[in-house]
Amino acid sequence: MEFSNVLILMQKELRDARRNRWFILYMVAFTTLALALAWLSLAGLGNYGLAGFGRTGASLVNLVLLIVPLMGLTLGALGLASERESGTLLYLLAQPLDPKELLLGKFFGLSAALMAALGVGFGLTGMMIGSFGGLTHLNAFLWLVLLTFLLAISSLSLGFLISAAVQRAATAVGVALFGWLLLVFLGDLGLMGTAVVLRFQAQELLWFSLANPLQLYKTAAILNLQQNLDLLGPAGVFALRTYGARLLPLLIGLLAAWTVVPLLITHQLFTRRGAL
Amino acid sequence: MNQLLTLALLLSGLLGLIAPHSIQAAEKSDLAARLAAARDGDTIEVDGGIHHGPLEINNSITLIGVNWPVIDGGGQGTVLHITAPDVHLEGFVIRNSGDSLDQENSGIAVEAAGTTIVNNRLEETLFGIYLRKAPNSVVADNSISSMDVDVPRRGDPIRVWYSNGVRIENNTIEKGRDVVLWYSEQLQVSGNTVTHGRYGLHFMYCDDAIVENNLLYRNSVGAFMMYSRRITLQNNTIAGNRGPSGYGVGLKDMDDALIENNLFLDNRVGAYLDNSPREVDSIGRFTGNVFGYNDIGVSLLPSVRHNEFVSNNFIENEEQVAIEGGGTMSDNTWSVAGVGNYWSDYAGFDANNDGFGDLPYRSERLFEQLVDNQPAMRIFLYSPAAAAVDFAARAFPLIRPQPKLVDEGPLMSPDIPAGAPPLPAEQNGRLWPLLLLVVMAVGLMSWPWLAPQSPISRRFPKYGKAKATL
Numbered sequence: 001m002e003f004s005n006v007l008i009l010m011q012k013e014l015r016d017a018r019r020n021r022w023f024i025l026y027m028v029a030f031t032t033l034a035l036a037l038a039w040l041s042l043a044g045l046g047n048y049g050l051a052g053f054g055r056t057g058a059s060l061v062n063l064v065l066l067i068v069p070l071m072g073l074t075l076g077a078l079g080l081a082s083e084r085e086s087g088t089l090l091y092l093l094a095q096p097l098d099p100k101e102l103l104l105g106k107f108f109g110l111s112a113a114l115m116a117a118l119g120v121g122f123g124l125t126g127m128m129i130g131s132f133g134g135l136t137h138l139n140a141f142l143w144l145v146l147l148t149f150l151l152a153i154s155s156l157s158l159g160f161l162i163s164a165a166v167q168r169a170a171t172a173v174g175v176a177l178f179g180w181l182l183l184v185f186l187g188d189l190g191l192m193g194t195a196v197v198l199r200f201q202a203q204e205l206l207w208f209s210l211a212n213p214l215q216l217y218k219t220a221a222i223l224n225l226q227q228n229l230d231l232l233g234p235a236g237v238f239a240l241r242t243y244g245a246r247l248l249p250l251l252i253g254l255l256a257a258w259t260v261v262p263l264l265i266t267h268q269l270f271t272r273r274g275a276l
Numbered sequence: 277m278n279q280l281l282t283l284a285l286l287l288s289g290l291l292g293l294i295a296p297h298s299i300q301a302a303e304k305s306d307l308a309a310r311l312a313a314a315r316d317g318d319t320i321e322v323d324g325g326i327h328h329g330p331l332e333i334n335n336s337i338t339l340i341g342v343n344w345p346v347i348d349g350g351g352q353g354t355v356l357h358i359t360a361p362d363v364h365l366e367g368f369v370i371r372n373s374g375d376s377l378d379q380e381n382s383g384i385a386v387e388a389a390g391t392t393i394v395n396n397r398l399e400e401t402l403f404g405i406y407l408r409k410a411p412n413s414v415v416a417d418n419s420i421s422s423m424d425v426d427v428p429r430r431g432d433p434i435r436v437w438y439s440n441g442v443r444i445e446n447n448t449i450e451k452g453r454d455v456v457l458w459y460s461e462q463l464q465v466s467g468n469t470v471t472h473g474r475y476g477l478h479f480m481y482c483d484d485a486i487v488e489n490n491l492l493y494r495n496s497v498g499a500f501m502m503y504s505r506r507i508t509l510q511n512n513t514i515a516g517n518r519g520p521s522g523y524g525v526g527l528k529d530m531d532d533a534l535i536e537n538n539l540f541l542d543n544r545v546g547a548y549l550d551n552s553p554r555e556v557d558s559i560g561r562f563t564g565n566v567f568g569y570n571d572i573g574v575s576l577l578p579s580v581r582h583n584e585f586v587s588n589n590f591i592e593n594e595e596q597v598a599i600e601g602g603g604t605m606s607d608n609t610w611s612v613a614g615v616g617n618y619w620s621d622y623a624g625f626d627a628n629n630d631g632f633g634d635l636p637y638r639s640e641r642l643f644e645q646l647v648d649n650q651p652a653m654r655i656f657l658y659s660p661a662a663a664a665v666d667f668a669a670r671a672f673p674l675i676r677p678q679p680k681l682v683d684e685g686p687l688m689s690p691d692i693p694a695g696a697p698p699l700p701a702e703q704n705g706r707l708w709p710l711l712l713l714v715v716m717a718v719g720l721m722s723w724p725w726l727a728p729q730s731p732i733s734r735r736f737p738k739y740g741k742a743k744a745t746l
Contacts, residue, residue: 014720017721062660122713135707136702141705184660188660189661192661199650218658218659226518231571233651233654233655234654
């Protein structure tokens with residue numbers, strides 16, 4: 001495997017991302033919404049002189065939970081499927097390239113594009129929070145950006161898995177949208193219902209909920225913003241009591257696993273199917 | 277050494293009988309000797325220097341420090357004992373008490389009435405100022421910090437024990453354990469700043485106390501009040517108290533409490549009510565407070581009755597009002613004569629422009645009901661699914677939750693009281709890392725264009741041409 005090939009494909013992917021209207025739409029939507037949310041919460045606080053970075057951060061977490069998985073899943077799902085449909089995948093595979101290089105190049109390129117989109121959104125939002133004097137925890141904010149990158153990459157990886165598994169681009173986007181619904185709403189709702197009926201203990205609820213990468217992100221983000229998990233009730237307190245300082249690395253590790261494992265499966269599927 | 281000291285004491289005692297009773301500041305004689313030599317009504321000025329404790333004041337004197345003289349306990353026992361009534365102590369640095377919690381080693385231990393302790397600094401003392409049966413004393417303008425050890429191993433920066441009519445004013449207290457005020461009536465606690473301790477204020481059996489203009493910030497619990505009648509809590513700022521209990525103010529068995537014009541911000545729970553009021557004919561009154569940005573604005577145990585909430589502002593609490601363990605409340609009033617509270621999540625309207633919403637405010641979020649019943653469900657907080665549950669409950673009234681409370685006259689706009697002390701300013705972060713983030717992001721996106729010759733077309737000539745023709 002040659003890394004220079006991966007680099008070249010990354011550049012191609014970045015060019016394609018700039019031409020992709022979905023990508024531009026997501027970037028503009030995320031930046032606008034993040035700015036608007038931060039402005040709303042800061043304007044309220046500013047009127048009363050009641051500071052609170054935690055609440056601004058929390059509203060950003062809410063936004064990220066809705067939009068970032070959608071970005072990652074749909075862009076990932078289009079990643080291979082659209083090129084397969086338009087025939088360019090066949091063309092690329094005809095070049096002296098290892099499929100692994102192609103996959104990694106596309107993945108890294110789209111990851112970089114996503115990070116750039118989120119970087120613009122978070123950077124501008126952070127500067128606006130700072131201009132209101134509300135940026136009292138710069139480190140926590142930068143950690144939030146980093147965690148969001150991780151979430152974006154793991155949902156991108158899931159999107160790639162969908163892309164490698166289905167035939168047509170339209171199907172891939174459909175499946176990706178369903179996956180988004182599952183991760184954002186249906187999974188948690190199902191778990192909530194089950195927990196009510198079976199009266200889950202705090203630790204059972206914690207582990208079941210952490211099967212969802214979005215909950216991993218949310219828990220890590222709240223831990224980063226609040227320095228504890230009291231906000232999440234008994235399950236949060238249990239998590240912090242049991243794992244203490246190891247909790248954040250554990251959550252990040254699990255989120256990374258949500259990136260690596262789907263990517264490995266994607267590689268298997270992709271090498272078996274090739275451009276077909 | 278001891279014999280010498282005794283001799284000196286005797287001598288100075290004799291001298292004291294003859295000498296005039298105002299002793300000059302320039303004199304550098306041993307402070308212990310001067311204290312022993314003093315008589316009731318004397319004024320002693322001490323100019324700087326380090327004096328060794330433990331010392332005892334057993335005459336009703338005025339002791340004034342100039343240029344911050346230090347009394348150093350040398351890490352043993354209590355630094356300064358005051359055993360005579362009407363002593364005035366001012367301008368000293370008291371430091372290095374012992375660290376024994378069971379002996380209650382203190383900076384200043386007072387066991388006499390009418391003591392005035394003004395403008396002193398207590399450093400590295402286990403307990404700070406300990407008033408035992410010292411009624412009508414004044415503790416004002418002192419700054420007190422305990423030892424730098426784990427919170428349970430620290431002492432109480434101020435402890436008032438069986439001392440009625442004590443005034444505690446304008447003290448700055450940080451990193452202590454609890455400010456304990458027990459078995460003392462008619463206390464006046466005002467203008468103090470208590471930060472980074474365990475209990476900001478802890479009252480027990482303190483009837484008729486007035487607590488006003490204090491800042492209780494980043495303690496484990498702001499103020500906890502138990503078994504007292506007619507306490508007035510007004511114009512305080514109680515913020516960022518987020519310990520395991522994390523109550524801004526906790527009331528247990530408190531009768532006829534008046535909680536007025538306070539700011540409860542960013543606590544785990546703004547106000548917590550347990551069996552308050554206790555007596556059937558008493559009323560707890562909450563008027564004009566701000567409960568803002570707390571995890572829970574007001575939390576009540578299901579049996580709590582006879583509280584009146586009028587003209588308060590409930591702003592953006594994760595949960596405005598919680599009933600621990602679920603269920604509905606009875607006999608608590610959320611509006612009196614058509615005047616209710618401001619609720620930031622009120623979705624009604626005010627067609628006749630009288631400042632009151634035309635529809636009652638109902639606290640009836642299904643997700644909150646789930647959480648009140650099963651606290652573990654709080655793990656879904658901030659999750660979009662939690663919002664979906666509430667939306668479903670509104671859209672399909674089939675699963676409409678029981679309202680926790682109904683406010684018949686919700687206010688349309690908040691009215692923030694002005695009297696409470698401001699929050700300490702926090703430093704704003706630097707902006708360049710964020711600017712760097714944006715520049716890097718833009719740089720990353722334009723990387724393929726910045727390359728002098730597009731490497732894609734060099735490596736795969738056909739791909740480049742295909743694009744050129746597009």
